[in-house]
Amino acid sequence: MLISKIGEFGLIERFRKSIKTDSSVVVGSGDDCAVIKFSKDKYQLFTCDMLVEGVDFTLRDKPELIGRKALAVSISDIAACAGEPTHCLISLGLPKSLPLRLLDRITRGIFSEAGKYRINILGGDLSRADKLVIDVSMLGMVKKKGLVLRNGAKTGDFIFVTGSLGGSIRGKHLSFAPRLKEAKFLVNNFKVNSMIDISDGLAADLGHILKASNAAAVIYEDLIPLSKDAKNLSEALFMGEDFELLFTLSRSDARKLLNKKDSRFRCIGQITAKKYGIRLIDKNGRERNLKPRGFTHF
Amino acid sequence: MLISKIGEFGLIERFRKSIKTDSSVVVGSGDDCAVIKFSKDKYQLFTCDMLVEGVDFTLRDKPELIGRKALAVSISDIAACAGEPTHCLISLGLPKSLPLRLLDRITRGIFSEAGKYRINILGGDLSRADKLVIDVSMLGMVKKKGLVLRNGAKTGDFIFVTGSLGGSIRGKHLSFAPRLKEAKFLVNNFKVNSMIDISDGLAADLGHILKASNAAAVIYEDLIPLSKDAKNLSEALFMGEDFELLFTLSRSDARKLLNKKDSRFRCIGQITAKKYGIRLIDKNGRERNLKPRGFTHF
Structure with a gap:
């Protein structure tokens, strides 16, 4: 059977059934963010979103907006839990043939969006890939009573x-x-x-x-x-x-x-x-x- | 100019120059993990690693080992900072034609590795992709004086x-x-x-x-x-x-x-x-x- 037969939510359900978490976890999978115990009055939020060329954007889109979106979808997840984004990492899968100028413009979009919301970019990972892939993992903070x-x-x-x-x-x-x-x-x-x-x-x-x-x-x-x-x-x-x-x-x-x-x-x-x-x-x-x-x- | 001309470390340097972080960040990019202030005596570690089919593994490899590796490379980053891994998210870029049986076996590898080190898997993101991409973002903890x-x-x-x-x-x-x-x-x-x-x-x-x-x-x-x-x-x-x-x-x-x-x-x-x-x-x-x-x- 191919994964196209079972569908996205079928896959997610299949995945979730295997998950066990300990007492540090307030909410595991299944909400906009995962929620982790942090301090007496705060929870930490944790979310990730993968954008793939040809699915979530194309290389004809304005590069700055591609970078923006990569961050904004995760910020939106943090907003949905009523939190504030704090830190993020960025994994990039890059085609060898990608023009440097295009990557620079995507990066500019990423940094400008991070600056707007005072999110700390802490680095990430680079890999070669046939199509451009941007995966952002983001941490946030929320008051316990505000979650x-x-x-x-x-x-x-x-x-x-x-x-x-x-x-x-x-x-x-x-x-x-x-x-x-x-x-x-x-x-x-x-x-x-x-x-x-x-x-x-x-x-x-x-x-x-x-x-x-x-x-x-x-x-x-x-x-x-x-x-x-x-x-x-x-x-x-x-x-x-x-x-x-x-x-x-x-x-x-x-x-x-x-x-x-x-x-x-x-x-x-x-x-x-x-x-x-x-x-x-x-x-x-x-x-x-x-x-x-x-x-x-x- | 193509990114293949500037090379991986050239790209990383280019990226790092744009980074500004606030006082919550002990170490931003440039080490095995980012290091974030957490409590009086502990730091939080944060790292991500992207594996791409055809670069970091092939579909002829044993699927359980592909899943294992996706987690193990991030665990290795946490080990290099002398920390303990605690939580992770998994972004999957999946080809429509991927056999469900193969994905199940990869997932089994992921969960078995997480279980071995008592890492909480908190969900993640699914996207369609031409080639299989697995990006793991992982949190860890380290005593301040042990970092x-x-x-x-x-x-x-x-x-x-x-x-x-x-x-x-x-x-x-x-x-x-x-x-x-x-x-x-x-x-x-x-x-x-x-x-x-x-x-x-x-x-x-x-x-x-x-x-x-x-x-x-x-x-x-x-x-x-x-x-x-x-x-x-x-x-x-x-x-x-x-x-x-x-x-x-x-x-x-x-x-x-x-x-x-x-x-x-x-x-x-x-x-x-x-x-x-x-x-x-x-x-x-x-x-x-x-x-x-x-x-x-x-």
Whole structure:
């Protein structure tokens, strides 16, 4: 059997079953970051993301933006746990024929993004490869009481997203701003019950929250903020690479947030009891079930 | 200009020049691991290593050993800093056509190696790739006073290696045991002035110690322990992938170690004043200068 048959999430499940961890580990695999005990009031976050030429970018993309993205996807994972990025390592697989000038421009993108968020780059590893591969591993820090995971959504919670969704392949996947500031604002002002970054697509990532929280959801077509690059609702639901935050708040915190009329956050629906799955209410009030499918690599 | 023109160490230097770090960083790039402040008496170690199909292994190798190696090279970096590995993430770039059975066997190798050293695997990332890529990022811990770097070699220090060198491409590069126990024994019994793991080859890695320590060395052909797989001295000097420890001790600690007649450690020479470079004394007592060259990817 080939791995394309079992699919990305099948592979991840297969992998996870073998994992055993000790008491230093608060959260192993299965969230945006792994969470490790650090000090009396802080946890350490640990995440990695691999970008591959021809899959996550092409050599026709602006090189600075390729470097930026390599860091930004990991920063987005740290933001989804409501933490601050601190340190990172960068493994590069480089084709011999890569022009030095191109590599310099990618590197400039990496360092500029690191500088923006005061992330310490601590070196990494170089290897030869047929296609360019950039793997970033990143550490972060989060106050214990500020940590947000996927598994805390509760029936009656309201569901929010930052920014707008869909069509990211037409540019935003390279230029998005990881939602660190938004995450910080949220945990400083509300009790965020669950959060994830939308990398696989709204339907898939909402599915991840629901599976982890043992819950279901209803979302409203009218309320989903479509990106100007999105051709249709489907792209917002299933395309992925938006790197926006998807999170849930209790009814009372949701009301507080909505009263602020802060355009960075949009309410798109509500968490319901598990038996209902994901229901989408369209513009005409008709209801349909949504499969939690999205972008997968295989 | 292509990156093959500037070479691996040229690239690393280019990269390092852009790096700025804050006060949380004890050692950034340029040693076997990055070193981060952790607690009153401990530092955290952070390292990553990327293995690429066709460069670091082939799909004809035993899959369990490929998985093993992916972890072992990072464990070896932690050992070179005299630390203990604690947590790791694994990024996999997978060809769609990879047989699931093969991936399962690689995974088994990864988990068995992690289990052996009680390393917590915390998940990672999956991507599609044309060739199999495995990037492991690993955290470790070391007592502050036990940390050993490349830069502490002193004139008069004796130079030692663990195990035997050369010919690793014929098998040992897949099956070597990272020298964690040996490193622990050393720091518990001696003041280890400098240490590195031999990944690029004895000449190149001794060169790294000398450059960092602003020193030179004389080594003796007669004293270099050749692996049974090594065809000649050159393979021990320049081939790389031995993953043995290379370290230096003061004269009095060297005498203490030699008196133990512990066959795991072999004295191969001595640190000298900087002006001498690396000199090799051959079996006939003739001296020649050794270039610190070794395996490079480009």
